[in-house]
Amino acid sequence: MRAVDIIAKKRDKQELTSDELKFFVEGYTRGDIPDYQASAWCMAVLLNGMTEAEATALTLHMARSGDTLDLHPIAPFVVDKHSTGGVGDKTTLVVAPLVACHGLPVGKMSGRGLGFSGGTIDKLESIRGFNVSLTTAQFMDMLAQHGVVVSGQSADLAPADGKFYALRDVTATVESLPLIAASVMSKKIAAGADAIVLDVKVGQGAFMKTVEQAEALARLMVKIGQGVGRKVAAVLTDMNQPLGAAVGNALEVRETIETLRGGGPADFRQHCLTIGGKMLELAGKAGSLTEGERMLAESLDNGQAWAKFVEWITAQGGDRSQLENPDLLPTATLIETVAAPRGGFIAGVDAAEVGKTGVDLGGGRAKKGDPIDYAVGILVHAKVGAQLAQGDLLFTIHANDPAKLEAARQRLLAAVAWSETAVSAPPHTLMIIE
Numbered sequence: 001m002r003a004v005d006i007i008a009k010k011r012d013k014q015e016l017t018s019d020e021l022k023f024f025v026e027g028y029t030r031g032d033i034p035d036y037q038a039s040a041w042c043m044a045v046l047l048n049g050m051t052e053a054e055a056t057a058l059t060l061h062m063a064r065s066g067d068t069l070d071l072h073p074i075a076p077f078v079v080d081k082h083s084t085g086g087v088g089d090k091t092t093l094v095v096a097p098l099v100a101c102h103g104l105p106v107g108k109m110s111g112r113g114l115g116f117s118g119g120t121i122d123k124l125e126s127i128r129g130f131n132v133s134l135t136t137a138q139f140m141d142m143l144a145q146h147g148v149v150v151s152g153q154s155a156d157l158a159p160a161d162g163k164f165y166a167l168r169d170v171t172a173t174v175e176s177l178p179l180i181a182a183s184v185m186s187k188k189i190a191a192g193a194d195a196i197v198l199d200v201k202v203g204q205g206a207f208m209k210t211v212e213q214a215e216a217l218a219r220l221m222v223k224i225g226q227g228v229g230r231k232v233a234a235v236l237t238d239m240n241q242p243l244g245a246a247v248g249n250a251l252e253v254r255e256t257i258e259t260l261r262g263g264g265p266a267d268f269r270q271h272c273l274t275i276g277g278k279m280l281e282l283a284g285k286a287g288s289l290t291e292g293e294r295m296l297a298e299s300l301d302n303g304q305a306w307a308k309f310v311e312w313i314t315a316q317g318g319d320r321s322q323l324e325n326p327d328l329l330p331t332a333t334l335i336e337t338v339a340a341p342r343g344g345f346i347a348g349v350d351a352a353e354v355g356k357t358g359v360d361l362g363g364g365r366a367k368k369g370d371p372i373d374y375a376v377g378i379l380v381h382a383k384v385g386a387q388l389a390q391g392d393l394l395f396t397i398h399a400n401d402p403a404k405l406e407a408a409r410q411r412l413l414a415a416v417a418w419s420e421t422a423v424s425a426p427p428h429t430l431m432i433i434e
Contacts, residue, residue, distance in 0.1 A: 007044060010044040018057040021054065029066075029163060035167060038163075039173075042176065045178060049178060052224070062160040065158060068157070069136065069157070069191055069192035071107055074144040077194050078106070078107050078143070079104055079106055079197070080197075082199065083199040084208065087355035088243040088245070090253070091271060092108060092120045094268075094276075096312070097260070098299055098305040102299065105143055108150045109153045109157065120150065121150075122372060123256075124150065126375075127313060132151055151316075157187065158186045177220060178220065180217060184198070185221055193230065195283055197275055201214070202236055202237065205239040205351025218236060222434070233282060233433065235433075236432070237428055237429055238427065240351055241351050242355070245380050247355065247378045248377015249377065250331070250377070251378075257326050262300050267428055274429055278432070280295060289432070330373075331375050334399040335396065338393075339391045339393065342390050343388060344418040346388065346418065347423045350417075357411045358376070358378055361398075362376050378395055378397055381394055394413075
């Protein structure tokens with residue numbers, strides 16, 4: 001078997017066998033197949049696509065390219081969630097302890113942010129002392145003792161994905177749906193989850209700009225998961241405006257704390273209930289999504305979820321005092337409000353522009369390895385559909401540089417679309433794919 005023949009076969013729009021995909025994945029992971037051949041193959045996949053059978057086989061071989069976790073000795077059924085990335089998406093910080101306090105273990109490996117899409121690991125690292133670099137033994141021990149663990153992605157899990165992703169990033173092949181699906185699902189399968197809820201974002205602040213694109217990706221990932229024996233559901237959610245109010249690492253931790261204490265923005269709270277409720281339903285802990293949401297709402301309101309959050313964060317080394325007093329979290333030196341320059345109805349708050357503003361303030365990375373400022377960010381006070389008078393509160397900017405603050409003010413004002421007539425608030429959950 002030769003790599004060039006596999007490239008040619010996909011170039012000619014033919015279906016690759018599982019053995020051919022295994023040969024290519026293993027060869028590239030070992031270094032036997034060079035980058036230039038893997039680049040050609042990725043481009044052929046981008047242009048000609050893959051069948052469901054091909055995508056499923058590719059995912060399985062990528063998942064098996066390194067270590068795989070078997071969590072069943074410590075937890076008979078483990079759930080996980082994955083978001084395709086968005087602005088203000090701190091969902092894992094709420095959902096992980098919320099679901100875990102119902103006796104459903106959540107073991108999750110997350111990544112850092114790149115571009116305007118924030119990373120769960122960066123948010124957690126804004127808590128002093130929190131340890132994101134767990135060994136496999138520590139990961140398993142945390143899950144066994146506390147029922148919830150979130151750590152950085154292990155280099156030993158699905159190493160093929162790491163190599164292919166880095167290559168796709170510089171060869172204009174990131175957009176390939178089967179390669180995206182295989183990347184996401186290979187890591188989840190290698191990490192040992194029995195059930196996976198996929199939060200697929202749609203809109204200006206998401207990778208998938210249209211519902212059609214997002215639905216195609218979601219359906220493919222669900223079928224791949226089912227094809228390898230996992231329970232999978234996908235929830236398509238709106239990302240044309242930021243999720244919740246907070247955009248920025250420490251600010252999002254504060255909003256997490258507010259939500260776990262029974263408050264928080266209504267859209268973010270409901271989003272967490274939907275994602276978490278679906279996790280309970282897949283695991284058989286709830287008979288329906290509605291029942292799951294009801295169970296989780298009670299846990300937010302009675303303090304159970306908050307107690308589990310404190311238990312989890314402190315068990316991974318986080319400073320309890322910062323949880324109990326969020327004012328001790330990283331705080332910006334410059335905090336200024338942005339008032340509405342006119343009256344009217346909010347017709348749009350461009351999530352991508354808000355996210356990019358956060359990056360420019362120093363709260364995100366332009367390229368991998370860039371340092372970030374945990375304290376900076378934005379609070380979005382008015383969402384689509386709101387009616388404001390001139391001078392009403394629109395944004396609060398948290399900055400550590402006067403020039404960056406002024407640039408942020410101008411960019412945020414330009415990110416808002418206005419209407420003279422009433423605008424309906426858009427639905428947040430667009431569809432659920434079982």
